Amino acid sequence: MTELGVILIGALLVNNFVLAQFLGLCPFMGITKSYDTAFATGLATTFVLALAAVISHLIYHGILVPLELTYLNIILFIVVIAGLVQLIQVYLHATSPVLHQLLGIYLPLITSNCAVLGVTLLAINQDLTLLQTLTFAIGAAAGFTLVMVLFGALREQLQQASIPKAFDGTPIALVSAGLMSLAFMGFQGIGS
Amino acid sequence: MSNNDFSRGAIENNPAWAQLLGLCPLLAVSNSVANAVGLALASGFVLLGANTSISLLRKIIPDVARLPCFVLIIATFTTVAVMVLEAYAFDMFTRIALFVQIIVTNCMILGRAEAFASRQPVSRAVFDALGTAVGFTIALLALGTVREILGNGTVLADMDLLIGDTAANWQLTIFTSPPLPLALYPPGAFLLAGILFAAVKALTAKDDTIERPATQSEAKQ
Numbered sequence: 245m246t247e248l249g250v251i252l253i254g255a256l257l258v259n260n261f262v263l264a265q266f267l268g269l270c271p272f273m274g275i276t277k278s279y280d281t282a283f284a285t286g287l288a289t290t291f292v293l294a295l296a297a298v299i300s301h302l303i304y305h306g307i308l309v310p311l312e313l314t315y316l317n318i319i320l321f322i323v324v325i326a327g328l329v330q331l332i333q334v335y336l337h338a339t340s341p342v343l344h345q346l347l348g349i350y351l352p353l354i355t356s357n358c359a360v361l362g363v364t365l366l367a368i369n370q371d372l373t374l375l376q377t378l379t380f381a382i383g384a385a386a387g388f389t390l391v392m393v394l395f396g397a398l399r400e401q402l403q404q405a406s407i408p409k410a411f412d413g414t415p416i417a418l419v420s421a422g423l424m425s426l427a428f429m430g431f432q433g434i435g436s
Numbered sequence: 437m438s439n440n441d442f443s444r445g446a447i448e449n450n451p452a453w454a455q456l457l458g459l460c461p462l463l464a465v466s467n468s469v470a471n472a473v474g475l476a477l478a479s480g481f482v483l484l485g486a487n488t489s490i491s492l493l494r495k496i497i498p499d500v501a502r503l504p505c506f507v508l509i510i511a512t513f514t515t516v517a518v519m520v521l522e523a524y525a526f527d528m529f530t531r532i533a534l535f536v537q538i539i540v541t542n543c544m545i546l547g548r549a550e551a552f553a554s555r556q557p558v559s560r561a562v563f564d565a566l567g568t569a570v571g572f573t574i575a576l577l578a579l580g581t582v583r584e585i586l587g588n589g590t591v592l593a594d595m596d597l598l599i600g601d602t603a604a605n606w607q608l609t610i611f612t613s614p615p616l617p618l619a620l621y622p623p624g625a626f627l628l629a630g631i632l633f634a635a636v637k638a639l640t641a642k643d644d645t646i647e648r649p650a651t652q653s654e655a656k657q
């Protein structure tokens with residue numbers, strides 16, 4: 245149980261995927277202009293990430309390893325993620341129009357979110373068990389959502405600030421992300 | 437024509453600072469010049485391979501299923517890049533492994549496939565790929581050099597992991613005690629990338645001021 249806790253906190257705060265491992269920066273920079281979209285993207289990503297990591301784990305250990313086809317992992321995982329995103333979109337459209345309307349436009353973007361493939365590959369590389377993979381994925385996704393929401397709120401404030409012309413837009417966003425990352429470095433050492 | 441395709445990808449539409457694509461690998465592996473070159477070569481290979489084959493296959497790939505086809509082609513070339521690096525530069529591979537594997541999800545490559553290679557003949561697609569790859573390399577090298585000098589005090593350290601023994605003596609020591617070790621850590625990557633992008637914006641802003649009066653006078657006419 246302690247071990248799972250360490251994995252969860254590690255992926256959530258200590259090795260935060262966005263601020264310490266540089267995964268998922270495209271949505272982090274692209275769609276955090278407001279708090280609401282950041283939250284919706286975070287939720288959609290959490291859902292896909294947890295499912296993709298578990299399914300990829302099952303396929304890898306159930307099919308690729310016995311057949312000695314592990315070199316196909318990248319191709320197969322990206323197909324799993326793309327298929328999963330498509331499935332969720334169809335399912336949400338049919339069952340929950342409200343949720344579909346809320347998350348709809350952010351879903352297709354998840355396929356090209358490198359955090360999803362990154363978490364899946366990292367879980368395989370570190371030889372995690374199924375339960376550990378699930379914990380790792382939930383921690384990573386929660387960390388992603390947390391940082392997206394914090395950064396979305398921060399950027400809403402940035403729009404009111406007077407910023408030097410050269411730094412306006414992306415540069416100031418990157419510098420703010422740097423300061424956030426500095427704060428997150430304070431978590432280093434927890435659980436080790 | 438081909439010349440235009442090359443310089444457009446490398447400078448005007450630079451994937452890093454003009455389009456903000458491929459930010460994850462840009463920030464993650466730019467902690468040394470050697471890592472930056474390693475990833476630039478791998479991404480360039482995948483970009484060139486994908487653009488060429490997508491351009492060749494553009495009349496065969498059905499329009500409705502084009503994105504899955506593109507992703508599969510890119511994934512195939514990524515797998516090849518992973519295998520080559522694993523076989524010939526294993527120590528380098530272990531340092532940048534994850535970011536070579538996730539070249540698949542680099543929007544820069546899918547973007548070029550969708551916006552350019554799927555509509556243009558091979559000769560133009562090749563130049564477009566080369567231009568984009570060079571543009572990405574420039575950004576990687578710029579950030580990689582600054583971060584290595586500030587964070588480690590050296591340039592071109594560990595190049596032998598990538599090129600072999602000939603590069604063993606290439607390392608230049610600029611500072612014996614690094615002035616800003618933070619540059620090697622994630623916050624340093626974000627801060628220096630922000631400053632780099634701001635510098636590019638400040639330098640290119642001059643062109644805007646020259647162009648702006650022209651467009652205004654055009655509007656009056």
